[in-house]
Amino acid sequence: MRQTIFRYATPLLGLGCAIMLALILWNRELPGAISALLQSVHMQSFNLLFIGILLEAFPFILLGVLFSxxxxxxxxDETIRKFTPRNKVAxxxxGGLLGVVFPLCECGMIPVxxxxxxxxxxxxxxxxxxxAGPIINPIVFSSTYxxxxxxxxxxxxRMALALAVAMTIGLLFAxxxxxxxxxxASALHDHSDHHAPVSRVGRIKNKWSSTLAHASDELFDMGKYLIFGALLTAVIQTSLDRESIASVADQPLIGYMFMMAFAFLLSICSTSDAFIAVSFNGLFPPGALLAFLVFGPMVDLKNTLMMLSTFKLKVVLLLIALAFALTLGGSMLAEVLI
Amino acid sequence: MIHHFIRAALLAGFAFMIVYLFNSGQAVLYIAPRMELLVKLSALGLYAAAVYQIFAALRSKSKAGSSDHGTDCDCGHHHSKSPFKGTVMYGLFLLPLLTILLVPTSTLGSAMAEKKGISFTGSESVNRDAGAAERSNSDGAPDVIEQELDALFPYDEYTVDHAKLGKKLYGEELIIVPEKQFIETLTTLDLYRDALAGKEVEISGFVYREEEMGEDRIAVSRFAMNCCSADALPYGLVITWPKAEQYNEDEWIKVKGELTVIEYDGNSIISLQASKIERIAAPSTPYVYPDFEFGT
Structure with a gap:
């Protein structure tokens, strides 16, 4: 298997390097069509967003992977079992309040x-x-505030609705x-079992190298979904026109669903989405903004792809459907109450 | 083993990409200053991971291909089984590196402003009609001038800082919309448009144009960024100038003019009746950021 990868990957890398070298040699004079594409405003906007999303996500995904x-x-395993409450509701x-203690954002959470x-x-x-974690945590609270x-x-x-939706879904799953x-391939796999401990020092050394091995494997595992998600998000953001969005703002139900779909497509980190939501203030009713603020961090394009790396397709679809329905209902209820 | 080397190259590539972006001053185009430290640290993390991959590659070589975390391991990572998948995956990781190298750097400008929808009235986070409703004069203004000012700048608990800024601006001969409190100043101008109308205002930004503006209007705009380019939103101030059509989109200009209120696209918005326009060089930091210390 390594041989085959070797066979395909090396020429590919070689080709990439050749292109690079050629570009440097000819001072980046690309053939007309490609260069026009690269010079176009949309490509540049795409690049700005794509790289921006990636740079912003790197620290968090690294943190999540390392923590995991x-x-x-x-x-x-025993420690984990000991610390999780027996009682389902408890x-x-x-689970709903864990984010207060471990404030990870959605990119970092999935590996953990x-x-x-x-x-x-x-x-x-x-x-x-x-x-609940991406919403119910101190960082998101302060930025929303x-x-x-x-x-x-x-x-x-936002906090209350997120907790309610997350806990309802948790109860349904329970x-x-x-x-x-x-x-x-979810068989339990405990490295400490089959690293035969030679000496105490050797064991600790082994543990650290094992940590690094896991972290870097997981980084690539998650990273491909992150990059693909960022790619799609950047494409959508550069092509989606907000003017066309505003036209549906005054239809009540559609406005809500629209804001949720918008949150899904934008895939912004939960620490900064409140600033986007506030820019819709006055255009959409507060309930629709609430739906945006609750649904977006729970489920969005980028993290759906990352969830698919971990959960079964059926589970992911079910999660999205449940989160959508509950957020919709909850935010409409909140609109009446607020 | 080749896996480890490819991974090491990609990880190091990402780490150097981040270093390159910071060294060339391009990082500000993608992320906000408050994210900088985290992103720099992540470059260190990526670099460490790259070094580890080389170490792992050499070790697996010395063990003749039997790495302790190879394809036989059953811990749920997906060791890619097909060469095609592997290639596609590494290609995906190569993509951001390629776009950075190949796509000319630019800043967010008119094209994105049009997509994202620009705000001509400052931030929407304050309640515009709350000001007059519940005025909290409980602290009892001691002299007549203060009372007059309070009457001009009514506030509630959420706009108290804007009122404070408004009073300060009221006393100034020329109101300069600064980079540091760009949105806050625009919001204040909009909130207290009646009190501040007629004042001389100076603002700089890139030229943004909408069809409805016609020949004599353009907007002087800036993108405000919170964390990264994906959440940047454009804010602008419409100006009126007979020869406004001479200015191209995305050109950087500095405008001085009198604050007025105009009807635009069915809304009454603040605007400048320009008296002086000059072209300026694009600033090294093209975006503005919300001032989190505002009012504290």
Missing amino acids: ALLQVFVS GILF IRRLIRKGMPAYIGITYLL LAFRASPEMVYG KFAKNSPLRA
Whole structure:
């Protein structure tokens, strides 16, 4: 297998290098059509967004991958089991509020949750954390508060609705889901078992190298979805016209669904989406903004792709459908209450 | 083993890409200053991962192909089985490196402003009609001038900082819209348009044009960024100048003029009746950022 990869990858890399060298030699004079494409305003905008999203996500995904690897190597399954509540409802509440203690954003969370579930944390707790974590954490609270200075009820509404939606989905999973939501090949795998400890020092050394091995493998595993997600998001952002969006703003139900679809496509990090939401203030009703703020961090294009790396397709689709329906209902209810 | 080398190359490529972006001053085009430290640290992390991959490659070579974390491992990572998949995957990782090298650098400008929808009235985060409704004069203004100012700049608990800024601007001969509080100043101008109308204002930014503007109007605009280019939003101030059509989109200009209120596209918005326009060089930091210390 290595031979075949060798056979395909090396010429590809070689070709890439040849192109680079050629470009340098000819001072970046590309053939007309390609150079026109690269020079075009849209390509430049695309590049700005694509790289911007990636740069912003790098620190968080690295953090998530490292944290997940540390969990894998240094925290035993028993410890995880000991710390997760037995009671289902308590467990779901625990999952919902875990973000307060571990404020990871959605890019960094998926590897951590996959690890936690593999290590014996009940899947429904993991799913609740997955949905609630990107919203119910101090960083997102403060950025939402900054963006919605004039209407703090939006901040509390966002937190409350996110917790309610995440916990409801968690409860549904706890009650009805029997199989593991993870993709196949989920047999437990504990490295500490088969690294025969030679000496104490050797063992610690082994643990660190094992941590790095896990982290860098997972980085590539998640990274491809991140890059593909960023690619799609950048394409959509450069081609989607906001003027056409505004035309549906005054139809009540469509306005809500529209803001949620918009949140899905934009895939902005939950720490900055409040500033986007506030720019729609006055155009859409507060409930629709709330739907944007709650649905976006839970499910968006970028993290759907990353979820697919971990969860079964059926589970991901179910999660999206449930989050969509519950957020829609909840935010319409909130609109009446606020 | 070749896997490890390709990965090492890609990781190092990403690390150097970040270093290159910072060294060439391009990083500001993609991310906000408050993200800079994190991104720099992630370059270190990527570099460390690259070094580890080389180490792993050499080790697996010395062990004759039996790495301790190879394809036989069953820990749920997807060791790509087909060469095609592997190539596609590494190609995907190569893509951002290629676009950075091949696509000429630019800044967010008119084309994106049109897509994202520009705001001509500053930030939407303040409640425009709250000002007059509940005025909190409880602290009892001691003298007549203060009372007059309070009457001109009514505020509620959310616009108190804008009112403060408004009072300060009111006393100035020329109001310069600064980079540091670009959005906040525009919002203040808009909130207290009646009190500040007639004042001389100076603003600089890139030229943005909409069809409805006709020949004598353009907007002086800036993109405001929170974290990265994906969440940047454009803000602008419409100016009126008889020869406005001479200025091309995305040209950088500095405009001085009198603050007025005009009807535009069915809304009444603030605008400048320009008295002086000059072309300027694009600033090294083309974007503005929300001032998180505003009012604290």
